[in-house]
Amino acid sequence: MTQPMVSLSGLYKIFGPRDMEVLHHVQNGMGKEELLAQHGHVLGLNNINVDMQAGEITVVMGLSGSGKSTLIRHLNRLIEPTAGEIIVQGEDVMQLSEDGLRHARQEKMSMVFQKFALLPHKTVLKNAGMPLSVRGEDEVTCDREAAKWLNRVGLTGFENHYPAQLSGGMQQRVGIARALTANTPIMLMDEAFSALDPLIRTDMQDLLLELQKELHKTIIFITHDLDEALKLADHLVILKDGFVVQQGEPQHILLNPNDPYIEDFVSDINRARVLRVRSIMTPLVDGKVPEDAHGEVDVNDTLESMIARSGGDTSHAYIVKDGEQTVGTLDMTELVRALVPRVASEAGARQS
Amino acid sequence: MAFYDKLFSAMGLSDWCGTSDDKAPLSLADLAAQAGGAEDAGPVFPIPSFDNLHESCNRVWQSRDVTNGIEDGFLAAKPALKAVLDPITQPLSWVLDGALWLFEATPWFIMVPLLVAISWYASRSRPVTIFVAVAIMLLAVVDHYDVAMQTLSIIFVCTTISVLFGVPIGIAMSKSDRLQKSVVPLLDLLQTLPTFVYLIPLIFLFSVTESKLYGIAIILYAIVPVIRLTDLGIRLVDSDVIEAANAFGMNDRQKLIRVQLPLALPNIMAGINQTIMMSLAMVVIASLVSAPGLGVNVLRGIRNLELGVGIVAGIGIVLLAVILDRVSKAALTRVDKTQVKH
Numbered sequence: 001m002t003q004p005m006v007s008l009s010g011l012y013k014i015f016g017p018r019d020m021e022v023l024h025h026v027q028n029g030m031g032k033e034e035l036l037a038q039h040g041h042v043l044g045l046n047n048i049n050v051d052m053q054a055g056e057i058t059v060v061m062g063l064s065g066s067g068k069s070t071l072i073r074h075l076n077r078l079i080e081p082t083a084g085e086i087i088v089q090g091e092d093v094m095q096l097s098e099d100g101l102r103h104a105r106q107e108k109m110s111m112v113f114q115k116f117a118l119l120p121h122k123t124v125l126k127n128a129g130m131p132l133s134v135r136g137e138d139e140v141t142c143d144r145e146a147a148k149w150l151n152r153v154g155l156t157g158f159e160n161h162y163p164a165q166l167s168g169g170m171q172q173r174v175g176i177a178r179a180l181t182a183n184t185p186i187m188l189m190d191e192a193f194s195a196l197d198p199l200i201r202t203d204m205q206d207l208l209l210e211l212q213k214e215l216h217k218t219i220i221f222i223t224h225d226l227d228e229a230l231k232l233a234d235h236l237v238i239l240k241d242g243f244v245v246q247q248g249e250p251q252h253i254l255l256n257p258n259d260p261y262i263e264d265f266v267s268d269i270n271r272a273r274v275l276r277v278r279s280i281m282t283p284l285v286d287g288k289v290p291e292d293a294h295g296e297v298d299v300n301d302t303l304e305s306m307i308a309r310s311g312g313d314t315s316h317a318y319i320v321k322d323g324e325q326t327v328g329t330l331d332m333t334e335l336v337r338a339l340v341p342r343v344a345s346e347a348g349a350r351q352s
Numbered sequence: 353m354a355f356y357d358k359l360f361s362a363m364g365l366s367d368w369c370g371t372s373d374d375k376a377p378l379s380l381a382d383l384a385a386q387a388g389g390a391e392d393a394g395p396v397f398p399i400p401s402f403d404n405l406h407e408s409c410n411r412v413w414q415s416r417d418v419t420n421g422i423e424d425g426f427l428a429a430k431p432a433l434k435a436v437l438d439p440i441t442q443p444l445s446w447v448l449d450g451a452l453w454l455f456e457a458t459p460w461f462i463m464v465p466l467l468v469a470i471s472w473y474a475s476r477s478r479p480v481t482i483f484v485a486v487a488i489m490l491l492a493v494v495d496h497y498d499v500a501m502q503t504l505s506i507i508f509v510c511t512t513i514s515v516l517f518g519v520p521i522g523i524a525m526s527k528s529d530r531l532q533k534s535v536v537p538l539l540d541l542l543q544t545l546p547t548f549v550y551l552i553p554l555i556f557l558f559s560v561t562e563s564k565l566y567g568i569a570i571i572l573y574a575i576v577p578v579i580r581l582t583d584l585g586i587r588l589v590d591s592d593v594i595e596a597a598n599a600f601g602m603n604d605r606q607k608l609i610r611v612q613l614p615l616a617l618p619n620i621m622a623g624i625n626q627t628i629m630m631s632l633a634m635v636v637i638a639s640l641v642s643a644p645g646l647g648v649n650v651l652r653g654i655r656n657l658e659l660g661v662g663i664v665a666g667i668g669i670v671l672l673a674v675i676l677d678r679v680s681k682a683a684l685t686r687v688d689k690t691q692v693k694h
Contacts, residue, residue, distance in 0.1 A: 078598055105601035117596035121614045131600045182600065 004051035005218040011048040011084030016041030019082045032241045044070040046243040055216040061229040062239035068222045072188050076109045106135050110182035114191035116171045118163040124174050125159040131182035149177040169200035189221045226265055230274045251279035267341045272304040280338040281320045281328035293319045355398050356408035369409035441564045448509050448563040455505035464488055475682030487671045496668045503645030510631045514575040522582025543576045547637045566638035573634045577626035585619025586612045618688045625680040632673050
């Protein structure tokens, strides 16, 4: 495995004046509520170990108060950790000088904010060009790059508007254009779409995926919305009370939740839309292909499209292809079984 | 026999106090008693003031020693203070005199259109500009043009200096909670001290004929709001925007110039508006210490009971106040409009 783009190890954050003194309590297993009750300190992050791979979207999901926004602010040290290591591109962020840190923020990591955080007194063009002008680029370059990325996010024609004249969705497009203009390998997105209404949010998610297909940035995306997380994530990290409950491939988490907390989460999901053939197929063992197959399907097809294709007939079976290669078989009966969440199936078993 | 005699003897301090009939200076009450011939009985239980205690014990101060002490202390410090402050503040005299000369020397047919043009540039408001033109001409027809210009020149200089010093002080306060905690009481003092009280120590320090005397008094009084509102404005800047500035790697200078000052500008402008109004209020009082302008006529009205003179000058001050207020407010609204909050 190649070196991860961002690597967090043993990361702790405790909010309060004596964070270093109470750290050992947390390391010895004291929970968030106990710490608050006994020492008056708030536990933000508890022993976080996450690797984020280059070119992937790592989604950190959790409910409010789970520490996800705290986590993302550690990557560029907007918040200082109490203990732990933050390695970005092989470089220890904690060892950076003030100048070095500023340089890293300018050249390595750009950020998109939940509340957009645009400069209200600057035009859209100047807002998008801000990261370059901070670096000291000349105005022509800033404007050219800004216009290019504004065009890419679909805001051509709005260059000379002020942020307040735009809708929320458009303001966040400016926010994304600003992060893209910075042309950094890493993009931090802090609940970037949470303030938008559902339709616009879907648009923005599609825009992000489309951009990602071209740009292959390392994106760290924070959200409290599981649908959004499953749609975007290559790697999903689920946080609760400051510690990582489960992390891994989203399909895997969905099919094998290892914690009641996550089971609760995933039980409300439209599984047919999220799960893909590759997660539930029977891998090819000895090159044997069933003779009664009704056709070939791609590994990345969703179960929803499979149901549509089979017309709901559970007796069908398909050959699964990854490109040209046959990789497995899919039985529609398996597919239907996979649609039932584990909690619900157990509940059903108990009743019978 | 005074009320507190027993107290001092009970404490065994009679010897230390000495006898009560020596040549110590008499208090006002004593003088009154002597004049009246008979000793005033006084209240049964007098308040334990210095003067009352002094009657029983000569070692205790009298109240006038306190005021004398302040005066002596100030006089003792005066040469040193003067040696430092005189050269530092000398440029203020030059600037005030220069501005006064400039405003008076410029012929009215240049000055009036210039003022109207400035009003238009600052406010971009037709009604305000027309009002300014009419008000100045009104002052001119009653032959108050010259004094109004004198007042205006003083306000111009003092406001400019207040802004030049006040904004940086406000910025520094917004950066440091400790500085803010130590400066705020001083600002409270400057704002609440009766305006006449400013003048007393200044008269001791500087000669009444020097223009910096009133200049300092006006600036001390008028600088407060611009400091306060600069501090407040910068502290109120949306923390999300500051976070974004940090996240994109702005240094402190870039943050100040590109984010904090522009976003604090409406508050700073409100502070400048208040500073202008307060220097106008003070410039009238400063006519007591030879500040020229409309205030002199008001003073003449009071001294000689010339009702008409006083009232015309008073209305002139009102007109000037409305001009300055409307123009600076209109400029403020214009700045506000470019920053519509969502």
